[in-house]
Amino acid sequence: MGNERVFAGIGGIVFLAVGIGIGVLIGWYSGPDRVNTSMENALSEEESEIQQRLLDLIDNTQIDENLRFLTSEPHVAGRPQQYVLAEWVRDKFTEYGFDSSEIVTYNVLLSYPSEVDGEESVVQHLVYNDTEDGYQVEYESQTSEPPLDETGKDKDVLPPFNAYSANGTVEGELVYANYARVEDFFALEDLGISVQDKIVIARYGKIYRGDKGKFAAQFGAKGLILFSDPADYTVLGEPVYPDGLYLPPTGSQRGSCLDGSGDPLTPGYPAVESAYRYPENGSTYLGLPTIPIHPIPSVNAKYFLSLMEGDEVIEEWRGGIEGLTYKYGPGFAAPSNESLVRMRISTSNQRTDAWNVIGTIRGSVEPDRYVILGNHRDAWAFGAIDPSSGTAAMMEVARAFGVLLKEGWRPRRTVMFGSWGAEEYGLIGSNEWVEEYSKNLDNRAVAYLNIDIAVSGTYTPDFGSTPNLYNTIRAATKLVPDPNPDEFENGAVTTVYDRWSLRDSGEDEPGIHDLGSGSDYAPFLQVVGVSAVDYTFVHDKATIPISPYPMYHSVYETYELVKNFYDPDFYYHQASSRLFAEMLRDLADSKIIPLNCAVYADRIGDFFTALKEGETGQKMVNDGDLSFDFMEDAVENLKVKADAFENYIANTLDKSDILAVREVNDRLMNFERSFIDPLGLPGRPTIRHVVFAPSSRDSYSSDKFAGIIDTMFDIDNNTDPEKWGKVEQQLAAVTYALASAAHSLELDMA
């Protein structure tokens, strides 16, 4: 999972005003009079038995076994072990009795930490002198993470690198840029500190690292060094790996810096043999970084930062490296003021195969309707959390479905399992598959359930989804036993729902966050408009703000880490599997598809209010002379039409009328498609969902009405004479999509 979860909307950075109106609080409540489609699907006795049997079949020891096997070797995208695992998944699906199971291959552009002239990528402190070379290397970053236990020894572990980094050598002065967010660069500008032709050093966290690289380049930097600051990956006084679950000073985060998702060479189309491939260095459209970007551990960062010149940074910019005064730069203080930093980066792009595995259980009644569960299989190293905790859990869901199949049961609709390759590089495997089958998915896909990281904490489940799935998610959590009820006062918690409800800061119902990007649900949602769920069992983010978890993308993310510190008995993994098994069953087997459009419409109403009443909306009205009247009408009309439609399902629909049920289900399925604009969002032709989209300032987080947010961004400093027209255009495009959604539900049709 390339995701540092950021909850709904942009955080509270004041000058980033555009996002603020949209940061709707989690904890939304569906309302007491809301029809719950899931509940309308009253189960027959036989169906209830299947439901229970499915939960009972999920075996924690099987998941433990799966994880041990999956993490025995590193399994990076495009590498031999990743193919070994693809074959294993394929063979498992076959063994489970699926109707089909196949490896689907795409040839895509990946990136590896290649050695050039026998030299690995490093960051060096260079002192110029009179030697033959003209300089001497005073200090050099580590080229691999030293093994701290037996796991990592003698294994084919790739050294830390940032995928798609430009390669080559750059030298320059350092500037510290905090998290390298756009607001951090603005703050440096306000301080009169330019990063032009400098090397930026910034800490990991808060936003997608690819956006850090994008901003560094946009602001003129010639290179970007990323480091894992203890403030973001440890808790003071808590033991680090192998004695605990926090990141040791030698730990480093790998990760991609692609701007966008899918194979960079074939945007908009699948990377099949017949595809047209853009020339690799032909176009910025491809989203490949234009500068070297490289990660170092905090132990190395401490060395470089301790040499720095300039004022001490403000409190919010201070990290947690002990004994260090964080300074802005630029450059080093005397006596090192003549010396420079050199990045010598040999990371290089390579055309490589990525392997998905697709396993299919054909539906008994509506084989042409698909419910899809997916997880990526590739990891940066052993990947015991990301993604193998999810793989282990998904494979157990598959096994359980297989048992039921052999017992003679078969879901009403077709169930597909997707094991994606090359997610870490930019959701590539899933994206290419969605592109290849976009028309079939458009016509047939009911929902996509994503399990990337199953367990990265044991505090509470954390769901993201489109709002039509809120009820379905909550219904499932009410059925699944809590993995550790002893943690709570006697009897307070028996189900996952109870725990979630107690631990969520929301109001009546536990909150579900909005979808941005960062895992494989994104192409389903953005390319086709398939309603989606994402999920992880997480630690307490309120008290320990580590995102997503300390050992993320490091070599220390091992089976032993999970077994010793997270989930020794795999009960949390078991609960995760059960949640997905039940959601999959509910979506695939319920006569009325449990996608509630009235909940969706209400949620859009909340987003609208937050936009209109927030700073962005006020600015649109006051400075841009724009009106929300049409959008407001569209929002209200959508609510009315959605309520009427759900009431029709609940009270009027003859559920024995096969074609009437099919018609209702088609509308429920297609509702999400209404939000897809074929013309795409501004400057992002393949990002098409006008309600939910990855933020342009942080791909991981979700912008609501991103077309408006993007055209409003920094509008005070925007010199385009057409700037307000462009905002108005996006406002109209959203209003149009809302009207389309309402039309799709109209009972008298049009």
Add this chain to the structure above:
Amino acid sequence: MGNERVFAGIGGIVFLAVGIGIGVLIGWYSGPDRVNTSMENALSEEESEIQQRLLDLIDNTQIDENLRFLTSEPHVAGRPQQYVLAEWVRDKFTEYGFDSSEIVTYNVLLSYPSEVDGEESVVQHLVYNDTEDGYQVEYESQTSEPPLDETGKDKDVLPPFNAYSANGTVEGELVYANYARVEDFFALEDLGISVQDKIVIARYGKIYRGDKGKFAAQFGAKGLILFSDPADYTVLGEPVYPDGLYLPPTGSQRGSCLDGSGDPLTPGYPAVESAYRYPENGSTYLGLPTIPIHPIPSVNAKYFLSLMEGDEVIEEWRGGIEGLTYKYGPGFAAPSNESLVRMRISTSNQRTDAWNVIGTIRGSVEPDRYVILGNHRDAWAFGAIDPSSGTAAMMEVARAFGVLLKEGWRPRRTVMFGSWGAEEYGLIGSNEWVEEYSKNLDNRAVAYLNIDIAVSGTYTPDFGSTPNLYNTIRAATKLVPDPNPDEFENGAVTTVYDRWSLRDSGEDEPGIHDLGSGSDYAPFLQVVGVSAVDYTFVHDKATIPISPYPMYHSVYETYELVKNFYDPDFYYHQASSRLFAEMLRDLADSKIIPLNCAVYADRIGDFFTALKEGETGQKMVNDGDLSFDFMEDAVENLKVKADAFENYIANTLDKSDILAVREVNDRLMNFERSFIDPLGLPGRPTIRHVVFAPSSRDSYSSDKFAGIIDTMFDIDNNTDPEKWGKVEQQLAAVTYALASAAHSLELDMA
């Protein structure tokens, strides 16, 4: 109808080589072993009775009455009489017992021949002298067509004009440019004659007049005068109106010069109240002409052309004005060599309402599947042929369906009738409606049947369609009695099919042309991918190459013209109504939707062969080093999958299995959607069909694989270093769409 029908592909202009390989001959034969879906729908006795009753209900005298009423006043888009007719249509649908009937209004940019300072638009011959004004007007074109019988007298007829012409005054020397096609301008260049800063005078015909205006501007002309040459609108020795059906010398063709279709201010979105509207003079993207364009009759053209300087034109460029030697120019010969031509054009754009009427008959079994019959209602003047012959015929289909409804019958699927406004301006009414309901149409529309001009000749029916409708069309023609079997030797012709078959130059089966643009099927096909039929009963184009018919868009296109010279008893109109009634019934009522994908796949195979083996394909291979291997594989695979699917329907499908039938029908409906690329064709984001598209060199005609054709256009003179990459990209996009189409039919799914 804004259409001068051009059959499949680009004509035989040698240096326009790119199109040539695609000009597949008409007369394609579906093959003796082809499954005919229509035939698979064996009718029950009751269904056969309905089929026959529907044909019997179509009454020629009703159509006569309809036409007389519709043509009693001019009914230009946006004008009061057009609203009167909208109300009439709406009330008729209500009277016929339709489930709903409503006027749907869009506020769009239209264009009218406004007077400026009390002066109408004219083309003048200006002689400069010493008078107070400094010049004298030696000659002036007529500002209206003089009435030649009682019909046109005292009516609110708009003078001839070209909609969306730039207004203002330009003066300059004339250059004669034949038909003002791109190849005509190339030919002038080859002769060393520049049109830069000149006024081009060109004859109507061969291509869409808007493309003439586009090319004239692209080649630098400051104005364009269009005239109706007798060679193109009369037959030597035949009487002209009111004594015959040929165009008198005072007749002039009105018509739009919009580049593109739909409301120019809201491309890609419906022109509803909430729409964003581009500033009118902000963007060339809107397709509005940048120069004045104005039509004159041949009597005026003769004056101007007779003064011209320069060499006599080659034979192909010679028109039919008697006593005139056609010369290229530039400018006038002595003694007029100092004088100029002035265009003083007051045509101006106005935001105006356009009114569609939508009448709906709700389907009894699958109300969420739509079969749509449409005709535009607006005319340039009385419009007795274009479009009121079609309106009169469509209303009779509606009446017949209404009678059956009242008798208790109801079609399986929903039937909609669309009466479109502002088609003449650029398919505006239909386009806006398709845009507003694009999601519902995407999910629900089975087919669109277009009847623009019903009868503009009595020789043979002329169909255009997507190939999946070939069988459906032919089946209907075999049921409908010929309107005038006495014209043939005893017993040779009893059905429309017999006539068509005898008179078509094709091989075993009579030919059906491919769809470009020029009438309201285009937005259905290009925006959503709805399979479509277009139709007209025409004169013999082989012996009288007048396109589409002599009186096209003139004031003389009256009820009397139709009644006296075309169809006194309205038997041809009756046959037209019957054809549409039966196709509508077949598509709306057959259990298996009669859309044959195997026929479509075979036809694509023909297009592929023509492309590959033609000049364009040879150039791609030889000069561009491109390969057709992937596309060939995709074509062959599509054929295999389509044949297998049709065989499945014929031999395996359990037709009593309601959901299995629905699944098959969904695939048949969605097959056409596979050819829609959301990213659009190069430079044409809202033209999305990769197999059929309006030619960029003539919107009326159909290019096959237009993305390839457009990127190959004039490639020898193209200096873009990426030019072959762009062709390759389009080749890949088509190959991808063909693969998507094949996936959509795969029986084991994916």
